[in-house]
Amino acid sequence: MRKRILVCDDEEAIRLLLHEALSDDYDVVLCDNGREAVKQITKENFDLLITDIKMPGGVHGLEVIERIRERNKTIPIIICSAYKLLEDDVVVKTSDIAAFITKPIEIKQLRAKIFELIGV
Numbered sequence: 001m002r003k004r005i006l007v008c009d010d011e012e013a014i015r016l017l018l019h020e021a022l023s024d025d026y027d028v029v030l031c032d033n034g035r036e037a038v039k040q041i042t043k044e045n046f047d048l049l050i051t052d053i054k055m056p057g058g059v060h061g062l063e064v065i066e067r068i069r070e071r072n073k074t075i076p077i078i079i080c081s082a083y084k085l086l087e088d089d090v091v092v093k094t095s096d097i098a099a100f101i102t103k104p105i106e107i108k109q110l111r112a113k114i115f116e117l118i119g120v
Contacts, residue, residue, distance in 0.1 A: 002027045003025075003027070003048070003120065004044075004048075005022060005028050005029070005046065005050060005114070006031065006040055006048070007028060008030075008031050008049070008050070008061070008064065009032070009052040009055070010056060011052070012032070017105070018105070018110075021110070022114070026114075026120075033058075034055055034057065034060055034061060035058065035059045037049070037064050038067045041068050042071055046075060048075065048077075048078065048114060049068065049077045050078045050080055051065070051077065051079060051080070052081055053081040054081065061079065065077060065079075065095045066095065076117045076118065078097070079097055079100045079101065080103060081100070081102065098113070
């Protein structure tokens with residue numbers, strides 16, 4: 001069975017880029033807001049979450065991470081954000097984040113990190 005990755009980003013171009021880059025090896029599910037990411041994680045099993053931090057719509061990425069960690073302490077989480085300074089945020093530091101990747105995303109680096117975390 002293929003590993004499943006949930007990608008949460010409000011930018012459609014980023015979602016499509018990640019889907020295209022990862023879907024040969026993984027089942028990739030896309031969502032465009034934090035509320036949907038929490039809903040997906042609670043009703044389905046995923047092997048990895050890739051999320052943005054700054055997202056409109058009430059539930060931003062840090063809140064997504066907090067809510068998911070309440071329900072699932074072990075799922076690896078990769079943050080992809082244009083805001084490098086958020087890497088030092090207390091929620092990021094205390095939520096057992098597997099990686100913080102700065103946008104623009106270097107696909108080769110991201111794929112290597114995913115392989116390191118969950119294999120293929």
